[in-house]
Amino acid sequence: MNAYVSEQDVLIDVLRVFCGPDGGHGNALGVVREGSAVPGEAARQELARQLGFSETVFVDDPERGTVDIYTPGVRLPFAGHPLVGTAWLLDLDVLELPVGDVLARQDGEFTWITARSEWVPPRTLRQYASAAEVDALAVPEPGEWVYAWGWQDEAAGRVRARAFPGRGDGIEEDEATGAAALLLTQSLGRALNITQGAGSQLLTAPGPDGEIELGGRVSLNPAVPRHC
Structure with missing residues (x-):
């Protein structure tokens, strides 16, 4: 649209x-x-x-x-x-x-980019004991960019996450955050299947020389046209 x-x-x-x-x-x-x-x-x-x-x-x-x-x-x-x-x-x-070239590819229903975690602006990765604890979180006060996460299934690499930018710009919670997913992947050193926000899905996979692939589905937004 x-x-x-x-x-x-x-x-x-x-x-x-x-x-x-x-x-x-x-x-x-x-x-x-x-x-x-x-x-x-x-x-x-x-x-x-x-x-x-x-x-x-x-x-x-x-x-x-x-x-x-x-x-x-x-x-x-x-x-x-x-x-x-x-x-x-x-x-x-x-x-x-400005940080460098990002490679991209299409693979069926997924679009992938290859990037580096050091390109990501600072975020705080905060682990919780369970996915339920992540679900129960209230939006924190502005001031710190927090990526809250917990394992849904550690053996399978399945993660539950929520993102709170904390900038005070009207975005209290980010529905799906690829940059933070890169940081978490780099920190854990493994491929992840992340469910974030209300039901978004992000996939990651570490590659050679510190590169990380990040993939997901994209669609046209069905919202009506707007004028600002």
């Missing part, structure tokens, strides 16, 4: 990234295919604030995969769900970011 925002009629593709096995849930993402239509960091930050998604991506060069990522309040050098979504939408093999 596409949405037009502002009087400039900037076209936004709205996706859901890391959908569950039934195709539901996933984290909302806005993708501005024509990044040149919104020049300058201040204008992009304002549009991301208006949209209110966890992240909004501006594509500056679709052939090279050059992208620029914003939350409602800050610009990010790297984020997982925007890259998985943009790779799926534009059928890209490489995404170009």
